[in-house]
Amino acid sequence: MSASHTAQSWIESANGHPDFPLQNLPFGVFSPPGDSARGGVAIGDYIFDLKTACEAGLFHGAAHQAALAASGDSLNAFFAAGATARRTLRDALIALLSEGCGEQKRMESLGARLLKPQAACRLHLPAKVGDYTDFYVGIHHAQNVGKLFRPDNPLLPNYKYVPIGYHGRASTIVPSGTEVRRPNGQTLPAGVDVPVFGPCARMDLELELGIWIGQGNEQGKAIPIAGAAGHIAGFCLLNDWSARDVQAWEYQPLGPFLSKSFATTISPWVVTAEALEPFRTAQPARPEGDPQPLPYLFDEADQQHGALDIELEVLLLTPRMRHEHQAAERIALSNTLNMYWTVAQMVAHHSVNGCRLQPGDLFGSGTLSGETPDSFASLLELTTGGKQPVVLSNGEERRFLEDGDEIILRARCRRDGYPSIGFGECRGRILPAH
Known part of the structure; x- marks a missing residue:
């Protein structure tokens, strides 16, 4: 699934963002201030914290398993899970981050636990490079x-x-x-x-x-x-x-x-x-x-x-x-x-x-x-x-x-x-x- 070219996010900075609109959703590894490295997704000016999202029960079934694989301090396990797992998690992220999502109020209540300002975070190598x-x-x-x-x-x-x-x-x-x-x-x-x-x-x-x-x-x-x-x-x-x-x-x-x-x-x-x-x-x-x-x-x-x-x-x-x-x-x-x-x-x-x-x-x-x-x-x-x-x-x-x-x-x-x-x-x- 891909977000339609007209789809908007309830995260306002994503709409019209030159790099990270809803249609992108790239994966990476980051450290919030004073905390350990974990997986996240870039959306507008923020990073969607996959570890917090998993703990909050925002994903289900195969999407939850894929999110767990992507939430650690490297994306190697997520890469190893293959294209089906990647697409399943992307579909779930598009649903969660789209305007009008039924979970929007619950996600907004998580506040800075779920959405970290990119400017305040340190970005790491996304995976351990073997070769x-x-x-x-x-x-x-x-x-x-x-x-x-x-x-x-x-x-x-x-x-x-x-x-x-x-x-x-x-x-x-x-x-x-x-x-x-x-x-x-x-x-x-x-x-x-x-x-x-x-x-x-x-x-x-x-x-x-x-x-x-x-x-x-x-x-x-x-x-x-x-x-x-x-x-x-x-x-x-x-x-x-x-x-x-x-x-x-x-x-x-x-x-x-x-x-x-x-x-x-x-x-x-x-x-x-x-x-x-x-x-x-x-x-x-x-x-x-x-x-x-x-x-x-x-x-x-x-x-x-x-x-x-x-x-x-x-x-x-x-x-x-x-x-x-x-x-x-x-x-x-x-x-x-x-x-x-x-x-x-x-x-x-x-x-x-x-x-x-x-x-x-x-x-x-x-x-x-x-x-x-x-x-x-x-x-x-x-x-x-x-x-x-x-x-x-x-x-x-x-x-x-x-x-x-x-x-x-x-x-x-x-x-x-x-x-x-x-x-x-x-x-x-x-x-x-x-």
Whole structure:
């Protein structure tokens, strides 16, 4: 069940809310002031406390069991319960939070026990991440970066046959608002033959879509493409922080290592597949001459309905802007339609060799740049490898991120006649290296 596009909530701040109207209802883990972490649902300016709701007997039957699974200090058990449990709880939440609900007076009597102001709460990672995989499905990013190193042949031959990815570091995934320390590492400055050790000088961001895995698979048993979407619990925003100078020295022959593993920031709310259903669309057609995906990666229904139309935004807030009380400035505007492979194709490919996926595993889409410079979703692209600075409206310039800079990622789903749905913010500020 989805809330109709005209449905209103008895929680006034939800009606017309840019991120969290009744039609969204994302799940997360939060701590109220002076209390322990527990599961909740974002609705307007508030968090609906699932622990309190369960204790008050607001859910019944299968919805109560699903709410219990979602009310703990991580959503792993809720993810493991699968799509049916998720939909059942969503249906119950829509009924409880809709205008005219028969339980409205009882819920209002619970007051701040049930509805916590978001601004007063601390948000945590929504799940314990067992494994993290970063894909590379943003084709324009792959082409732009490839041109910097291989102008005549930017894409390697395998790109259009296989969803490229690498295993990242789950232990350094942090929620929005966590400060990120500039990493130290080996680099090879221009004109020298021996590497040096010290702080990264080419700190960068990467705008990505995060994908949370729900039910997993048995080791040795692949997830078929036709059923892959059912293994996705929800979505978030993801900033794959990158130390470009460290990466340039270390990545051959095995790819990123210390240049990526120091931090990955995600937005704390899990936007469900059900909330995004109105914003699904056909996967963009491949350019003429591109190969057809191999059979294990091709499903007609996925091609017709497996892409997401989500507007993505990168903003930069510098120390000077903060000091002068200026708003963060947008430096890129892109869209998830820039993905060459669908999320279902990523799941199918990841498991086709028998790899076991588990509830709470996290995927990154790869950097989702568009075709035009104003949609380039990393400074590496925006500055052509540091050659042309980004000039901000206050006159400041950036080739790469400086200490004190803060990156803010936002996302919005829009459709005529339908409330907008957002993801909340994914933000992180750079601290100096130790």
